[in-house]
Amino acid sequence: MSQQQPGFSVSDLIDLERYPLDQPQSPELAAVIAGALETLDDTGVCLLPGFIRDDAVALLVEESRSLTGTTHRQDHEEIAYGHYRQRLDEFPQGHAVRRTSTFRMNLVPGDMVSADGPLRTIFHWQPLTDFIATLTRHPVLHRVADPLLDCNISVLNPGDTHGWHYDGNDFSVTLMLQTAESGGRFEFYPNIASPDDENFDAVTAVHDGVREGILTTPLEAGTLNVFHGRYSIHHVTPVEGKRPRMLSIFSYHEEPGMMFPANTQKIYTGRTAT
Numbered sequence: 600m601s602q603q604q605p606g607f608s609v610s611d612l613i614d615l616e617r618y619p620l621d622q623p624q625s626p627e628l629a630a631v632i633a634g635a636l637e638t639l640d641d642t643g644v645c646l647l648p649g650f651i652r653d654d655a656v657a658l659l660v661e662e663s664r665s666l667t668g669t670t671h672r673q674d675h676e677e678i679a680y681g682h683y684r685q686r687l688d689e690f691p692q693g694h695a696v697r698r699t700s701t702f703r704m705n706l707v708p709g710d711m712v713s714a715d716g717p718l719r720t721i722f723h724w725q726p727l728t729d730f731i732a733t734l735t736r737h738p739v740l741h742r743v744a745d746p747l748l749d750c751n752i753s754v755l756n757p758g759d760t761h762g763w764h765y766d767g768n769d770f771s772v773t774l775m776l777q778t779a780e781s782g783g784r785f786e787f788y789p790n791i792a793s794p795d796d797e798n799f800d801a802v803t804a805v806h807d808g809v810r811e812g813i814l815t816t817p818l819e820a821g822t823l824n825v826f827h828g829r830y831s832i833h834h835v836t837p838v839e840g841k842r843p844r845m846l847s848i849f850s851y852h853e854e855p856g857m858m859f860p861a862n863t864q865k866i867y868t869g870r871t872a873t
C-alpha cells in the first residue's frame with residue numbers, strides 16, 4: 600500500500616485517554632483488555648463506549664452521509680444460514696433452516712470509502728488491528744484485502760431492518776456512528792449454536808418471537824462493538840423515526856490477503872471485485 604498522508608490524526612478520532620491503544624504496555628490498556636475479555640467470555644459481546652471522541656463522531660457521520668448515494672440496497676426475505684443455502688431441500692417446511700426474516704438495508708461498498716478520510720484513518724491504524732487480535736485471542740490478525748468488504752458503512756433508513764442471521768466469520772467489529780431515534784436495536788442470542796449443535800429448536804423459537812435468551816445491547820454513537828457472531832444468531836430491529844441508523848463494519852482475518860467469495864461481494868455490494 601502506498602504511503603498515504605492522512606488528513607486526520609488518530610488521536611483526534613479515538614479517545615486515547617480512555618482507550619490508550621497507542622501505549623500497548625500500559626497498565627491502563629491492560630485493564631481495558633482484561634475487562635473486555637471477561638465480558639466477551641461471559642456474553643460473546645464487548646462494548647467499548649466512547650471509543651470515538653464526540654467531535655469525531657460528527658465527522659464520521661458527515662463522511663457517511665456524503666456516501667449514502669453509493670449504497671447497495673438489499674430488500675428481500677432471507678434465511679439465517681448462509682452455509683445451508685444450497686441444501687434447503689434436505690429440510691422440511693417450517694424447519695429452522697428454512698425460516699426467513701426481512702433484510703432491508705443499504706451498504707456503502709468499501710471502495711467508496713476514501714483512503715484518507717476519518718473512517719479509514721481509524722481502520723488502517725495498526726494498533727487497532729493489534730487490539731482486535733488481542734480481544735479475539737488471535738496471535739495476529741490482518742485487515743481483509745477485499746476492496747469491497749473490508750471497511751463498510753451500513754445505513755438503515757426508517758423501516759429498514761437487518762434480519763436474523765449468523766456471521767460467516769468468527770467475530771465482527773462494528774462502530775456505531777448514528778443511532779435511530781427508536782428501534783434499530785441490535786439483539787442477539789449468545790452462543791445459541793456451537794460447532795457441534797445447531798440447536799434448531801431454539802432457533803425456531805427465536806423466529807416464532809420467543810424472547811427468552813435474547814440480549815439487547817445499548818449501542819450508542821461512538822461505541823466500538825466486538826462480537827462473536829458465528830454461533831450467536833442476531834438481528835437489528837426495524838428503524839423507527841426519521842434518523843437513519845449508521846454503523847461501520849471492519850473485517851479482519853487470520854491470514855493476509857483474504858477476499859470474500861464473489862457471491863458474498865455481489866449480495867452485499869451489487870458488484871464483484873475482479
Ligand SMILES: [Fe+2]
Nearest residue numbers: 765766771828
Ligand atoms: Fe452480523
